[in-house]
Amino acid sequence: MERKGATAQIATGKPKFIALSESIIEKIKNGELQPGDQIPSENELIKTFNISNTTARKTLLEIESKGWARRIKGKGTYVLNRTEDHHLLRTLGSIYATRRGFHDSLIAEGFTPKNIVLEKTVLPDGISSEINGRHFIIDGPVLKLHQLRYADELLIKDEVKYISLTLCPKINKIPTEVSYFKVYENNYSLKINEVQQTFSVKILEPNTTNFDLSKPTPAFVLDSAVICTGDKVVEIEQSYYHGDKYKFAVISNPEHDYRSANPVIL
Incomplete structure (x- = not known):
């Protein structure tokens, strides 16, 4: 029946x-x-x-x-994305979307993605970042990957990632449009225990960024750290999202303590 x-x-x-x-x-x-x-x-x-x-x-x-x-x-x-002006909807807390990755998410929504790599270098020294009042460090060597992310020829994200080459040797040989979250799990057998992020807004002025802006425009600023087993930091990200093209939702689980919540975005 x-x-x-x-x-x-x-x-x-x-x-x-x-x-x-x-x-x-x-x-x-x-x-x-x-x-x-x-x-x-x-x-x-x-x-x-x-x-x-x-x-x-x-x-x-x-x-x-x-x-x-x-x-x-x-x-x-x-x-498919049928929102007005093709705003990109992202849900804070969606591990599923994070595993799928930025590139594949755009394809799934019906956009044509494009990446332009501005810098892909190996830094011998480490990198550090303060997020949510905590200090996160990746010891060298570190892969620095700076790329511009486009949807239908519109720049929507200016992304900089720092990835541990100690935890992920030769990851610099992997194509940049992949979901690094899945690469950490599948290629390097890393168990992701935590994702720490801060999310703020900054006004970007014309001719001062990689975005083609004709007037002062808000941008979402993301600082994040991906932590795996043993409190080892595998990735630190510092990126800008085009404020006119994004909307965000939040997943809230009242059964969990707020300190254990790990919102994640693409």
Whole structure:
């Protein structure tokens, strides 16, 4: 038998795939599914709603044909960004989005990403940063990676990362558009225990930054540290986000002490 929720959707007299696709589109409209989120796969739809392969496939195709999602071969179907002016929506606290990475997140939302590497050098000495009242240090050698991140030819992030070459030897040989979070976990078997961040706003003046600005514009300033087992710092980031193109949401879990909360963004 179909689940109760599925039965209620199909009781309208509409074909199953239409009723189910409309239900998922409604979740996109009300924000339950955000741009870049993955829509349940064919197998998940089959298992959840006890439907056929054909109905599941037609459901996803219907959502895609109406412009609400995009299927990426070998990866899944993702919610497209249909926000006004294509604002980028990012949720503080989404480990899932962080693992996926900046580059793949843009593709999932329907943007064309581009990276321009301004600097990729090995620093023999260490780097340090103060975040949330704590001092974080990476001993040398350190990879410094400075790159500009574009979405549809618009510069949206000026990013500088410092990565431990002691914990991640030869990571400088890896392409820069990857999700470094996944590289730390998969390539170097590092267990990420904590992500510390501060998030502030700064007014950027025209002709003083890499952003092409015609007037003073707010930018979000991110300082972060990624800490793995043994309190070892694998990454420190210092980046600017184009303030006119970003909106942020926050995940709050009242069951956890605020000191253990680890909001993360892309």
